Amino acid sequence: MSDKKHLIVVGNGPVGHQFLESIAASGKAGDYHITVIGEEPRHAYDRVHLTAWFETREAASLNMVADGFYEEHQITAIANEKVEGINRADKIISTDKGNTYQYDTLVLATGSFPFVPPVPGHERDNCFVYRTIEDLEAITAASKDAKVGAVIGGGLLGLEAAKAIKDLGLETHVIEFAPRLMAVQVDDGGGALLRKKIEDLGVKVHTQKNTQNIGDGETAKHKLSFADGAELETDILVFSAGIRPQDALARQSELEIGERGGIVINDNCQTSDPDIYAIGECALWGGRIYGLIAPGWDMARAAADHVLGGAEGKTFTGADMSTKLKLMGVDVASIGDAHANTPGAKCYTFIDEQAEVYKKIVVSESGEHLLGAVLVGDAEDYGNLLQFALNKITLPEHPEAMILPNLDGSASVGLGVDALPDTAQICSCNNVSKGDLCAAVQGGATTVGDLKACTKAATTCGGCTALVGQVLNAELTKLGVEVNTDICEHFPYTRQEIYHLVRVGQIKSFEQLLEKHGKGHGCDICKPAAASILASCWNDYILQPEHAGLQDTNDRMLANMQKNGTYSVVPRMAGGEVTPDGLIAVGTVAKKYNLYTKITGGQRIDLFGATLDQLPLIWKELIDAGFETGHAYGKSLRTVKSCVGSTWCRYGVQDSVGAAIDIENRYKGLRSPHKLKMAVSGCTRECAEAQSKDVGVIATEKGWNLYVCGNGGMKPRHADLFASDIDTETLIKYVDRFLMFYVRTADRLQRTSVWLDNLEGGLDYLKKVIIEDSLGIAAELEAEMALVIDNYQCEWKTTIENEERVKQFRSFVNVDGGDKDIVFVQERGQIRPATEEEKARNEDLIAVA
Amino acid sequence: MSWTTICSLSDINPNAGVCALLGEEQVAIFKVNGQIYAIGNKDPFSNANVLSRGIVGSLNDTLAVASPLYKQHFNLETGICLEDETVSVPCYQVRTEGDLIQIAI
Numbered sequence: 001m002s003d004k005k006h007l008i009v010v011g012n013g014p015v016g017h018q019f020l021e022s023i024a025a026s027g028k029a030g031d032y033h034i035t036v037i038g039e040e041p042r043h044a045y046d047r048v049h050l051t052a053w054f055e056t057r058e059a060a061s062l063n064m065v066a067d068g069f070y071e072e073h074q075i076t077a078i079a080n081e082k083v084e085g086i087n088r089a090d091k092i093i094s095t096d097k098g099n100t101y102q103y104d105t106l107v108l109a110t111g112s113f114p115f116v117p118p119v120p121g122h123e124r125d126n127c128f129v130y131r132t133i134e135d136l137e138a139i140t141a142a143s144k145d146a147k148v149g150a151v152i153g154g155g156l157l158g159l160e161a162a163k164a165i166k167d168l169g170l171e172t173h174v175i176e177f178a179p180r181l182m183a184v185q186v187d188d189g190g191g192a193l194l195r196k197k198i199e200d201l202g203v204k205v206h207t208q209k210n211t212q213n214i215g216d217g218e219t220a221k222h223k224l225s226f227a228d229g230a231e232l233e234t235d236i237l238v239f240s241a242g243i244r245p246q247d248a249l250a251r252q253s254e255l256e257i258g259e260r261g262g263i264v265i266n267d268n269c270q271t272s273d274p275d276i277y278a279i280g281e282c283a284l285w286g287g288r289i290y291g292l293i294a295p296g297w298d299m300a301r302a303a304a305d306h307v308l309g310g311a312e313g314k315t316f317t318g319a320d321m322s323t324k325l326k327l328m329g330v331d332v333a334s335i336g337d338a339h340a341n342t343p344g345a346k347c348y349t350f351i352d353e354q355a356e357v358y359k360k361i362v363v364s365e366s367g368e369h370l371l372g373a374v375l376v377g378d379a380e381d382y383g384n385l386l387q388f389a390l391n392k393i394t395l396p397e398h399p400e401a402m403i404l405p406n407l408d409g410s411a412s413v414g415l416g417v418d419a420l421p422d423t424a425q426i427c428s429c430n431n432v433s434k435g436d437l438c439a440a441v442q443g444g445a446t447t448v449g450d451l452k453a454c455t456k457a458a459t460t461c462g463g464c465t466a467l468v469g470q471v472l473n474a475e476l477t478k479l480g481v482e483v484n485t486d487i488c489e490h491f492p493y494t495r496q497e498i499y500h501l502v503r504v505g506q507i508k509s510f511e512q513l514l515e516k517h518g519k520g521h522g523c524d525i526c527k528p529a530a531a532s533i534l535a536s537c538w539n540d541y542i543l544q545p546e547h548a549g550l551q552d553t554n555d556r557m558l559a560n561m562q563k564n565g566t567y568s569v570v571p572r573m574a575g576g577e578v579t580p581d582g583l584i585a586v587g588t589v590a591k592k593y594n595l596y597t598k599i600t601g602g603q604r605i606d607l608f609g610a611t612l613d614q615l616p617l618i619w620k621e622l623i624d625a626g627f628e629t630g631h632a633y634g635k636s637l638r639t640v641k642s643c644v645g646s647t648w649c650r651y652g653v654q655d656s657v658g659a660a661i662d663i664e665n666r667y668k669g670l671r672s673p674h675k676l677k678m679a680v681s682g683c684t685r686e687c688a689e690a691q692s693k694d695v696g697v698i699a700t701e702k703g704w705n706l707y708v709c710g711n712g713g714m715k716p717r718h719a720d721l722f723a724s725d726i727d728t729e730t731l732i733k734y735v736d737r738f739l740m741f742y743v744r745t746a747d748r749l750q751r752t753s754v755w756l757d758n759l760e761g762g763l764d765y766l767k768k769v770i771i772e773d774s775l776g777i778a779a780e781l782e783a784e785m786a787l788v789i790d791n792y793q794c795e796w797k798t799t800i801e802n803e804e805r806v807k808q809f810r811s812f813v814n815v816d817g818g819d820k821d822i823v824f825v826q827e828r829g830q831i832r833p834a835t836e837e838e839k840a841r842n843e844d845l846i847a848v849a
Numbered sequence: 850m851s852w853t854t855i856c857s858l859s860d861i862n863p864n865a866g867v868c869a870l871l872g873e874e875q876v877a878i879f880k881v882n883g884q885i886y887a888i889g890n891k892d893p894f895s896n897a898n899v900l901s902r903g904i905v906g907s908l909n910d911t912l913a914v915a916s917p918l919y920k921q922h923f924n925l926e927t928g929i930c931l932e933d934e935t936v937s938v939p940c941y942q943v944r945t946e947g948d949l950i951q952i953a954i
């Protein structure tokens with residue numbers, strides 16, 4: 001026998017697991033024989049995101065234990081075994097399997113169990129709780145033969161359960177005893193609005209209902225009878241009426257227990273027996289049970305530190321109970337003293353019935369500190385307000401400005417994150433401080449996605465996401481990195497905000513925009529961005545004289561400038577398809593103007609070396625031969641790559657070329673925050689590399705699989721599967737909405753990949769907006785796209801037909817002729833720009849054709 | 850010093866530039882809020898004649914054009930590069946006579 005001590009953890013939930021991770025992180029796991037015993041059939045999983053199980057219906061997606069974690073730290077993990085007794089005198093625990101284990105130190109992390117009110121009938125079939133993966137499996141199975149579901153309890157969890165049942169396709173009811181939903185966190189005003197939002201999800205809400213009996217129903221399985229005489233029939237019933245600490249073991253072994261349950265602990269998380277610790281939802285500290293994950297994790301860290309000798313002096317001294325509901329489309333948050341119970345507290349309330357927003361802040365008597373807040377309909381300020389409350393930051397003179405909308409475009413009164421100390425905890429779920437985030441940014445993180453990956457911040461409840469973004473931007477700015485919020489010194493707005501200003505204000509020119517919302521003369525950052533926004537809003541011909549000066553030369557000259565001041569010419573070859581006659585025409589033009597010819601990575605032909613004055617001449621010939629501009633210059637659709645597909649390929653299951661051509665012709669000309677690339681493959685072999693595109697389509701036996709937000713380039717990203725086996729009509733509908741939503745909301749020069757990685761709610765949110773129309777904007781997006789498509793014009797055709805415009809392509813304003821400084825040399829049978837040495841040597845130089 | 854007529858005001862789009870050829874010299878002429886400015890057209894960073902095709906605007910209240918190739922800015926009144934003051938392009942005197950733009954050479 002070794003003399004290592006035995007450390008046993010009872011309960012393998014998120015908190016028990018955090019305890020093990022803390023021990024492992026200390027590097028001292030090897031000093032102990034560690035055993036964790038859990039009653040559930042699997043090891044620790046992410047209960048906070050339990051509802052996400054419905055997305056994949058696979059337990060593995062919630063797993064919290066990293067591969068090889070137990071092996072690496074020599075932890076014995078036992079599942080499916082319940083600890084039934086503690087013999088404190090001999091330090092032995094015993095289990096339902098008849099096993100006994102010796103401990104030196106015992107940690108109780110047994111969590112809590114759902115409270116089921118003792119209503120007659122509560123033990124009937126098809127009555128569930130909402131706590132474990134098995135509960136969800138059982139609810140899902142029962143839902144197959146059910147039409148109606150009801151949840152008893154309208155708190156945070158009850159609402160989450162109700163939404164899940166609704167999503168299973170059942171008519172759904174929430175029954176609440178109190179006069180409003182989320183009674184603990186939200187006040188009357190917020191409750192009324194919250195109710196409306198929940199009802200908008202299609203869930204029926206019944207408040208002030210005291211359930212007195214559950215019996216047989218007539219039209220459904222059960223009938224609920226309420227104290228006021230009302231009745232409700234339902235097939236499935238879920239109890240979500242609060243939690244109770246799982247303290248049975250502690251009671252049985254006579255540890256000190258709170259009056260209303262819970263294992264009493266001190267600041268080190270020790271129970272009344274110093275060799276036994278209790279952490280998480282089973283523990284009672286300061287007379288209180290903390291039913292949230294963050295306090296549980298704090299306890300786990302404190303207990304681990306103490307078990308290891310207290311080197312870091314971590315203790316648990318209470319926690320904040322502010323929360324944010326994580327229901328899609330329903331923004332609700334509550335901070336601190338939401339009900340203004342503190343003597344002398346003053347409230348400010350803002351209600352916008354139109355936008356369905358309710359905000360209240362509770363301020364101390366002196367007006368100096370924020371005590372609490374309730375936000376419904378718009379919880380964007382949650383992070384900011386929470387920091388004010390937690391860090392006791394002095395409020396501005398008019399605290400109400402913090403919840404009032406800023407209409408005139410003045411900067412919103414937030415807390416500059418600069419005001420926060422490095423120790424300020426930004427992500428309470430994962431205990432990530434401002435200092436941790438700054439260190440990660442200094443270490444190379446440049447997006448919220450990066451920060452999530454390397455610090456875990458914003459990966460649990462998501463409540464801190466906005467604030468994490470602010471810290472990121474502030475730190476990037478300090479490091480001198482250009483931050484994508486204020487577009488430039490002339491406009492204190494993001495691209496997205498400018499888009500809205502333009503659209504809502506019906507702004508049609510840069511001058512108008514500058515006058516109303518900006519200052520100075522504009523610059524090479526805001527002008528092209530405004531031009532692109534004006535173009536995607538009104539799709540006005542790009543070369544209108546008043547727009548010309550806004551454009552980058554590439555957009556202005558409708559061609560990409562090369563290193564020697566010449567331009568490239570890229571005719572559109574939709575789907576990469578081109579006829580022999582088309583090829584000959586392109587070849588003839590290339591030969592005539594002595595242009596360098598190359599097949600691009602986007603399945604078409606690029607002609608290089610054209611001077612400014614040659615551009616209209618070259619395009620005239622190409623257009624006469626039936627070609628259109630390929631928009632190789634714009635922030636717009638480049639190519640839709642295709643594979644040859646079912647027409648020729650023996651494996652193809654759909655006409656991928658035909659589809660690619662249709663898609664390319666549909667979206668050509670659309671102006672967007674960055675360039676767009678798409679592809680269509682004829683079967684899963686994926687020869688068109690669709691999964692590396694902003695929009696990727698892969699043929700299936702039944703239709704198409706749609707992928708979105710892929711990227712090649714500097715930081716490749718695999719596209720995400722967005723919808724499967726959809727027909728062509730649905731495909732086009734989704735792509736219309738997707739593109740327009742991106743155009744509306746992305747930042748300047750943000751590819752769809754980066755946009756998605758920064759989109760709060762991620763892919764699921766995007767699916768809800770696009771597929772389920774959760775924001776109710778689908779019709780609008782489609783209409784905007786229809787407008788863009790209707791207004792399509794080949795910019796080169798419009799240009800060469802207008803003499804005034806053609807004039808802009810003269811090399812010189814005062815004389816005819818081209819730039820004599822442009823010279824080439826011959827290489828591999830074609831021209832290329834001469835180098836400076838070659839120019840100096842002045843041999844074998846070729847002038848412009 | 851003599852004034853050479855280059856073009857008329859309406860030949861330049863608002864807040865944009867054109868290039869004029871004066872002997873062998875290429876001059877970039879800009880019209881910003883009705884005012885005319887003239888600097889050399891050759892971008893010293895690429896040796897390509899392209900400055901007239903850059904975007905004009907202001908940076909900290911200095912009027913400047915951004916090179917379309919590598920995006921350095923040049924002061925429209927002095928020709929000095931804002932990113933690197935040791936680099937500059939020539940700067941020309943301009944005036945308007947009625948609708949005509951003239952350059953001093």
Ligand code: SRM
Pocket residue numbers: 560561568570598599600601602603604605606632638639675677692710711712713714715751
């Ligand atoms: C011509 C071409 C290379 C070739 O000879 O094959 C090309 C040439 C240029 N690419 Fe590209 N890219 C070309 C295909 C690609 C591809 C492959 C593809 O589209 O399948 C990629 C990777 C896929 C992707 O974008 O996700 C690609 C990734 C980039 C990037 C990096 C984008 C990113 O998100 O990281 C840039 C830089 C940028 O856009 O900021 C870029 C930028 C450029 C620019 C515009 C750089 C510039 O400002 O001068 C080049 C100018 C081309 C011109 O004068 O026409 N090019 N570029 C290809 C034109 C395709 C076409 O027919 O339109």
Ligand SMILES: Cc1cc2nc3c(=O)[nH]c(=O)nc-3n(C[C@H](O)[C@H](O)[C@H](O)COP(=O)(O)OP(=O)(O)OC[C@H]3O[C@@H](n4cnc5c(N)ncnc54)[C@H](O)[C@@H]3O)c2cc1C
Pocket residue numbers: 010011012013014015016037038039040047048049050051081082083084109110111112130131132157160246249279280281282290291292293294296326461
């Ligand atoms: C649907 C849902 C949504 C939630 N959303 C949020 C949220 O958004 N934010 C937030 O902060 N919190 C949220 N919570 C609460 C959060 O999940 C809990 O705070 C957290 O799970 C507590 O962890 P724990 O380890 O203390 O307890 P538990 O997760 O309950 O884990 C305890 C484990 O111990 C096992 N166990 C108990 N007794 C024994 C025994 N005698 N022998 C062996 N094993 C035993 C149990 O089976 C269980 O696996 C949510 C909870 C649910 C159910």
Ligand code: SF4
Pocket residue numbers: 643644645646649650651652653656681682683684685686687688
């Ligand atoms: S993707 Fe499939 S259909 Fe298309 S070329 Fe490849 S194998 Fe053929």
Ligand code: FES
Pocket residue numbers: 426427428429430457458459460461462463464465
């Ligand atoms: S505070 Fe919950 S994820 Fe950061």
